[in-house]
Amino acid sequence: MPELRKDPIIGRWVIIATERGKRPSDFVSEAETTRGGFCPLCPGNEDKTPSEVYALRPEGSKPNTPGWSLRVVKNKFPALVAEKKLERGRTGVYDWMDGVGDHEVVIETAQHNARLSDLEVKEVEDVLWAYRDRICSLKGDSRFRYVIVFKNYGAAAGASLEHSHSQLIALPIVPKRVFEEMEGARTYYNYHNKCIFCDIIRQELIAKVRIIEEKNGVVTLAPFASRFPFETWIIPEAHSSSFEEMESYEGLAQALQGVLRRMDQVLDDPPYNFIIHTSHFGESQNEYYHWHLEIIPKLTKVAGFEWGTGFYINPTPPEEAARYLREVST
């Protein structure tokens, strides 16, 4: 059973895999596992994954058989496990709790070689609806406080399987980063009586220098204080505190597919991570926090300076990144 441990100084939680711990020799050829060979996510290999919890498949077809166009399964090697009652404890100065949670894999397409950016807008929309459905389902489990949705694309961005997929992890605690972001937005709201993201969108649409696209009620921009070259945020224009409470995902699917295609052209199929930033379950509906999606192309290495200070050196001004991405056609 994995264990959640809290750093006693700054309160950051860490998941420690206590059971199948990696030995020194396990780290040597980690990058090699991604390419070629057998793919457990391909049609026909449904029995190689845990049973599906969601799928788009022809009416009448059986679960865990081919024919699907999208499939969500439990992760075979979960970071956190779903089975147990949550135990907590304290040993001297240290807090820990059982590594209870849930870990799912969204297989975005049946085609092994299609990237998310290769899919049609409708198919990307299906992926977003799958995220929504699974978040709503996991929200029903009273042990969980947050579901993080993210995608790692490319070995350099941490993907260990080539077949296009993303992941959901349900957590028994609100992660520090989410908490900080919501608290920062709340402080601004208390002072100005406005959502800071709404204010950012307003200011950016006037300045225009960091906007990549504005279309169908969705803004795609390079943030003012970008940590990484070509960091990009996708934000719905109308205030919305929770991803899972959107009524339509069409504009978002267009924006996501569009900007991934732009990055593809400008940066030549870069590895990337994206993460949905949304309100935690305790405050799903609020006036101060505005959900959005952050995309981080993996172009530079995070080194000692970043680890030590928690701040970043970005060699590409967001104004230039936005200009490059704006200038290509999709």
Added chain:
Amino acid sequence: MPELRKDPIIGRWVIIATERGKRPSDFVSEAETTRGGFCPLCPGNEDKTPSEVYALRPEGSKPNTPGWSLRVVKNKFPALVAEKKLERGRTGVYDWMDGVGDHEVVIETAQHNARLSDLEVKEVEDVLWAYRDRICSLKGDSRFRYVIVFKNYGAAAGASLEHSHSQLIALPIVPKRVFEEMEGARTYYNYHNKCIFCDIIRQELIAKVRIIEEKNGVVTLAPFASRFPFETWIIPEAHSSSFEEMESYEGLAQALQGVLRRMDQVLDDPPYNFIIHTSHFGESQNEYYHWHLEIIPKLTKVAGFEWGTGFYINPTPPEEAARYLREVST
């Protein structure tokens, strides 16, 4: 002139290189620059670096000529620049300031092929004294609030030059990460009237499961909530709030050289970062914060989950990491 920009939501600062911004094509072969060819840090090439600000060299020998065993120079491509008066400003919701600071490179040895772990204890001690001397000197500049000292070893850990070196960056602001750590320690102190690091050392020396070495008043351990496999902290046993106020660096040099040699054996010359965590200039001497050095071998990739949540999945329990490192001889 680089620019410091503040994220308006969570208050994180970012350094944006506004002048020689990297274009998309600059990212393609970044990892290639490390090996082979001309080395600007080698003896005989003193004119290829900015003028030295500190050196260990034979009495009577001229600055910027060969013969030195350690040399500190200004960084030729600094992340922040030293020349200007510090201007600050606000544009709508955004805060920024001039990228004023200082950036120095510590060339740890004259030998191109010697790693820090290959040096004698006395030579490692010289490196630590050089850090101390430069911190004390930069502390005299009233624009600066903190000096971060760090080392990137190996291309995967962000090193762009092969010749063994570390870096110092003087900053006009206290980084968020440093501030959080000091505030966390202060909160504990206010409640318990004790330093949390002193309490951690006490508890770890009794439990013994995460201790790698205890020798000459210095403890080397794997922290309870390790973010990364084989993450290691070196902490002086006696309470000390600032690195630069130590009276001796011999025990620390032994611990650092020792644990790097252990990692070398267990992990086969791993890339790593180390960072000195010390009090900011405003509170150099205090009872609540305990300076220490954190070493992070670069064995796994940070991916979407970590970026999104600010917390980490560590596949190697620190108890196992400590056992591996303890069991090899140095």
